[in-house]
Amino acid sequence: HQDEDKLQEYMDELEFLAYTAGATVDKRFTQKLTQPDSKTFIGSGKAQEIKEYVKENEIGTVIFDDELSPSQLKNLEREMEVKILDRTNLILDIFAQRATTSYARTQVELAQYQYLLPRLTRMWTHLERQKGGIGMRGPGETEIETDRRIIRDRISLLKDKLKTIDKQMATQRNNRGKVVRAALVGYTNVGKSTLMNALSKSEVFAENKLFATLDTTVRKVVIGNLPFLLTDTVGFIRKLPTQLVESFKSTLDEVREADLLIHVVDISHESFEDHIDSVNQILMEINAHQKPMIMVFNKIDDFSYEKKDEDDLTPSTKKNISLEEWKNTWMAKSKYPTVFISALTKENFPEMKKMIYDEVMKIHISRFPYND
Ligand code: GDP
Numbered sequence: 001h002q003d004e005d006k007l008q009e010y011m012d013e014l015e016f017l018a019y020t021a022g023a024t025v026d027k028r029f030t031q032k033l034t035q036p037d038s039k040t041f042i043g044s045g046k047a048q049e050i051k052e053y054v055k056e057n058e059i060g061t062v063i064f065d066d067e068l069s070p071s072q073l074k075n076l077e078r079e080m081e082v083k084i085l086d087r088t089n090l091i092l093d094i095f096a097q098r099a100t101t102s103y104a105r106t107q108v109e110l111a112q113y114q115y116l117l118p119r120l121t122r123m124w125t126h127l128e129r130q131k132g133g134i135g136m137r138g139p140g141e142t143e144i145e146t147d148r149r150i151i152r153d154r155i156s157l158l159k160d161k162l163k164t165i166d167k168q169m170a171t172q173r174n175n176r177g178k179v180v181r182a183a184l185v186g187y188t189n190v191g192k193s194t195l196m197n198a199l200s201k202s203e204v205f206a207e208n209k210l211f212a213t214l215d216t217t218v219r220k221v222v223i224g225n226l227p228f229l230l231t232d233t234v235g236f237i238r239k240l241p242t243q244l245v246e247s248f249k250s251t252l253d254e255v256r257e258a259d260l261l262i263h264v265v266d267i268s269h270e271s272f273e274d275h276i277d278s279v280n281q282i283l284m285e286i287n288a289h290q291k292p293m294i295m296v297f298n299k300i301d302d303f304s305y306e307k308k309d310e311d312d313l314t315p316s317t318k319k320n321i322s323l324e325e326w327k328n329t330w331m332a333k334s335k336y337p338t339v340f341i342s343a344l345t346k347e348n349f350p351e352m353k354k355m356i357y358d359e360v361m362k363i364h365i366s367r368f369p370y371n372d
Contacts, residue, residue, distance in 0.1 A: 009271050014065045014087070021094050026059055040079065041072045051080045061085055067241065070119045088115060088241040095244065103165050110158040111243040113151050120144055120151070166253075173257060180228040180363045182221075182356070183255045185283065186264035187275035188237050191298040194343040195264060196232045218254075223357045226364065231258065236279045252286045259363045261293040262356070267326065267340070268302035292363070293336045294355055297326075301342040 007030060015025045031046045040047055041064065050062060061083045068076070068086040077084050085093075092112050099105040184192040200219035217232045231254045255261065263279060265272050283289040303323050321329075323340070331338055337355045341348040 006271075009274075010065055014063065014090075017087075017090055017094065018063055021090055021097070023061065023063075025063075026057060027053060029053075036066070037072075038069075039072065040075050041066070041068055042076075047076065047079055051082075054080060054082045063087075063090060067239075073119060087239060088243070091237070091241055091244065103162075106158055106161055106165070110155065110162065111241065113155050113158070114243045115241070117148065117151055117155070120147055169253070173253075178367055180260065180360045180367075181231065181258045182228055182260040182262055182360065183231040183233055183258035184262050184264055185233060185255055185279060186236065187266065187272075187279055190264045190266035190269075190275070191343045192232055192264050195262075195296070195298065196230060198343050198346060198349070200230060223353050223360070226357060226360055228360045228364075230262075231255075236282050240282065252282075252288075255283070256286050256288045258288075258291065260356075260359050261288070261291050262296055263293055263336075264296045264298050266299050267297040267323075268299040268304070292359055294359055295330070295334050295336045295338040296352060297330065297338070297340045298343050300340050300347060301345050 011028050011030070015028075018025050029046065029050055031042050033043060037043055042050075053059065054062065059082065062076075062080060062085070064084065064086045066086060067088040068084070073084055073086065092108065092115060095104075095108045096112065099108045184196060186192050196217065196219065200221050219230050219232075221228055221230045233252070233255055261283070263276075265276055269275065280289065300323060303326075305322055327340055337359065339348060339352045339355050341352050
């Protein structure tokens with residue numbers, strides 16, 4: 001990572017992910033390398049430093065902010081003699097903890113097996129160590145092959161199962177008829193569930209952790225006599241594991257098949273512009289980037305900025321930009337209808353509702369041009 005502020009933000013996010021998974025972070029390590037070491041990701045000096053720290057302080061797990069290759073994972077575990085988690089594994093773990101429906105559990109299980117398959121050997125290195133590494137190679141390899149076969153079978157079984165559910169869900173979506181469908185999209189923890197609750201008066205689980213929403217929730221919403229369906233989807237995140245994008249395809253189908261996207265942004269977050277980029281990136285990947293969209297900048301109640309000292313000549317930082325300045329920039333920059341709200345205090349709700357009403361009405365009219 002080039003830039004120091006970015007680096008800290010990424011580490012903050014990783015710490016938040018770890019916290020969501022149930023871990024407490026003891027210490028952060030960073031390293032500047034022009035490119036990751038192909039064998040151990042970090043340099044050997046840094047690995048040694050971490051190893052010593054881990055030993056001294058009885059640390060249970062070391063977490064990396066990137067996806068490690070199977071051999072990097074294996075080498076690091078051997079070298080540092082501690083459990084290693086990479087970003088992908090951590091995110092999969094959180095999804096696994098939070099999957100409540102059988103559909104979500106199937107999706108996560110599939111993603112976990114896909115992650116595990118190329119990394120199977122590493123379980124055997126543990127065994128090798130325990131048993132002194134004597135004579136383990138032959139039978140070990142055979143067992144790995146057997147395990148691989150079992151996992152491959154399991155993967156195709158899970159894929160079949162998902163296909164069946166996908167069909168059911170597609171039918172359900174068709175049965176919803178011609179009612180306009182809007183989907184809330186946005187980075188994780190920006191306030192989608194809170195907004196959903198506020199708009200539909202239902203109770204959707206909202207908490208200050210990453211990925212509180214795993215399954216899609218669909219609610220009927222009525223604004224000014226105009227009914228439409230509103231879907232709350234899984235929160236997007238930077239470097240969403242590809243295994244998850246693949247197996248959460250049908251969750252994302254809700255987004256792909258929506259008529260209108262409501263893109264929620266947490267303007268109180270320092271990296272909200274990066275978040276917008278990540279979300280747009282995923283929308284592009286699932287080919288949903290050309291849909292009508294409304295930009296909703298949320299949490300304006302929590303927006304803070306430090307006014308720059310008059311004599312201070314350092315270039316202005318994000319912190320020195322007031323909400324009014326942000327509003328002007330974004331209103332001018334965005335090609336979509338844009339509104340600034342607080343889902344918590346409901347500030348500017350009438351304005352947002354009017355905007356949603358107008359967009360839904362446009363779609364409604366294009367569908368039923370002859371009705372009144
Ligand atoms: P989601 O992951 O996008 O569905 O986000 P949630 O709706 O679960 O909200 C994440 C956290 O942000 C929760 O702690 C909410 O209470 C909080 N939150 C949501 N909207 C607002 C807002 O307008 N202002 C403030 N200050 N906090 C909010």
